[in-house]
Amino acid sequence: MAFEAGEGEARAGRFLLDIKGGGQSISGSLEQLFFVSSRRDYARFGTLTIAIEPDALYNLLRRATVCKSREFTPGRIDVKGCRQDANFDLNMFTMIQRLGGRRIAVDGEVRLQWIDARTGLPKPVANKRGEHEAGYYQVWVRVDNADQVIFVYDE
Secondary structure, eight states: OHHHHOTTOEEEEEEEEEOOEEEEOOSSTTOSOEEEESSSSTTSTTOEEEEEOHHHHHHHHTOOEEOOOSSOOTTOOOOOEEOOOOOSOOSHHHHHHHHTTOEEEEEEEEEEEEEEOSSSSSOOOBOSTTTTOBEEEEEEEEESSGGGEEEEOOO
């Protein structure tokens, strides 16, 4: 979808992802974002990357759970959203520890994101965008609200 839309364009949809890798942007044009991806080798063609803003990740890691009712009343169902206590550091390691291996569905817009990679691993190659620039396109869905993410359970 992203390649069909082309650079600078986006397509809305729901995307299913098994989290196999992740990272964090510390500086540069990518702001301070966290990433989860469908492959450990995030630069490999066909990898889906979810770019998550810090506030959204914080709320995602505190995902709502179903609270137990205090008293039972026949014919009445109360479901309350609860947030788990948030006593953790917001960093790449906590994110991977809690999200790695999970399956998620993400609502958002998919687009191509140029990654200017002159150094680092995987070894960058000239891959379009000016034909001689070292870098590559990632297929991105940006998450700015934890409600865009749904955990998919096998149960």
